[in-house]
Amino acid sequence: MILVLIEHDAGEVESTSLQALTFARGLGEPLRGVAFGDGGVQALEAAGGYGIEAGTHVRAEESHAVGAWAHALADLAASTSSAAVVAAGTDRGHEILAHVGARASAPFVANCIAAERDGDAWNLARQRWGGSLLEDARVGGPLTLLTVALHAVAADAAPDAGAVGVDEIEPPFSEDDQRVRKTAFEAMDTGTVSLGDARLVVGGGRGVGSAEGFGDLDALATTLGGTVGVSRAVTSAGWRPHAEQIGQTGERIAPDLYIACGISGASQHMVGCRGAKKLLVINTDPDAPILARADYAVVGDLHQVVPAITAELARRRTDDRHHER
Amino acid sequence: MNVLVCVKRVPAPGSRIVVTDDGLEIDTTHLGFTMSPHEECAVEEAVRQIEAHGGSSVVLTLGAEAAVEQLQHALAIGIDRAILLETDATGWDAIATADAIVEALRTEAANGTPFHLLLFGNEAADSGDYQVAVRVAHALGMPCVSGVKSLEVGDGTLSARRDVRGGAEVLTAPLPAVVAVKEGINLPRFPSVPGRLKARKKEIDRRPQAAPTARVETVRLRVPPEQRSEAQVLGRGPDAAPAVVDLLEQLGIVER
16 A cells, blocks of 8 residues: 555645645555545545545644654554555655654655656656756665655546545644644735746846846836746845745746846756746857757847836837827 | 754756766766755854854764865854764765764764754755755654744744745744754855864864665666757847747737
């Protein structure tokens, strides 16, 4: 048997967990979904469409999540003699499986893109360097923990899905699991579009030259209803806050269009914008590495090109208004 | 308060990673080396916590002699003491690495330096294992908070803030504790010239390590097939603006 951690938002299964389920279905063992907290039963029933045969709902409290959750998963893996526990490669997935691994003295392999059983061992392919490099690895032992790299596997419903038998358990209680407690949640301002959700991102790199230089990019982003993102060079220089950083140690974006201005294309940055549907590069250097990934390019100084685009947008809007009259 | 910070020496890749002929390592012939980015912030955080609360700090790494460069960087920023778990061997998976760190910390405790705060990077830039801090915490019986973007240490407790979907959450834990931080928790300072000179005079505590037994064995590294595209050049300089707006209309970003 293989356990799959189902992350959900009040019963609605996260798309990344559907990807993990699709991945787990290829491993050739029956799947049991495990969901925590309110809405868990609903999430497990929905996950039935993705190939789990059984489900366990752990009636956990959100306030002491990780320790108690990992404890429950490790116990369940032992009592079901599971060969593997699979989760999506989210912050939470990585964190919980790391705790399960520590608790069960089991190896944990993060960000897998392929897995194959080979006798008692697994042959795995996984992402390193945020996906700029792949590693083929081999791991043995009775229990292996795997996270599935985000967006590496397309979520695909099971062709022959049946009803899921769900059982419910109370999480095991231990003082040690309660030491880390959640004491507050601060919701993001409504109305702000986070980088991860933005449909249009205007990015700036070292080529922007200064904190003040971002005025041109802010103006274009405002005109287009987009969000500004930056490279690591920019946050390291203190020009913009780290929350705006796109890359391996920042945010991953997936907009319809990413306009990258004055960005050379270091792998640290490129792993963060791989999800963009289209890439428009504005750069003075026609040989910048980022151009190898670009769909469109403007060769020129961003401080001339970007204001010209903003002005052209304004001109056409004014023209439209004249036409309407 | 005694603060420990664990770091890793990693290559500083440019736009493309190249693998050695045997497929087991990154070809670093033309690359520099750096500290993994989250860990640069962990070092800065260690220095700030000691500046705020007093006490002493130790930086620890596992690696070859060359990793002294990263230890000296940490010393130059203000860390008091450095430990090198010295090894030329490969095969240090996350479990073996955590075991070596735990053993070193038990030695420190036996020699009169128990740590109250253990700082790690959330994940190393190269291997991206997401677990060494958690394994060390479990082995030492300490609580662990991951993904931390803001940290306050009070009397016997800590309060940590981290980003989650739709906002941020605040977690508390008693000390001693392990905290895995993310870049953005602070903006690391650059070492000063006097700091660098002082760092060079500090002794590195070298502790040779036996070769590890890896449970996760690296068979081979490979570069994923490159997704090259031929960029359509829309123009040069500000004259390209109309073509760019045409494109924005065509892609449905703005209305025609």
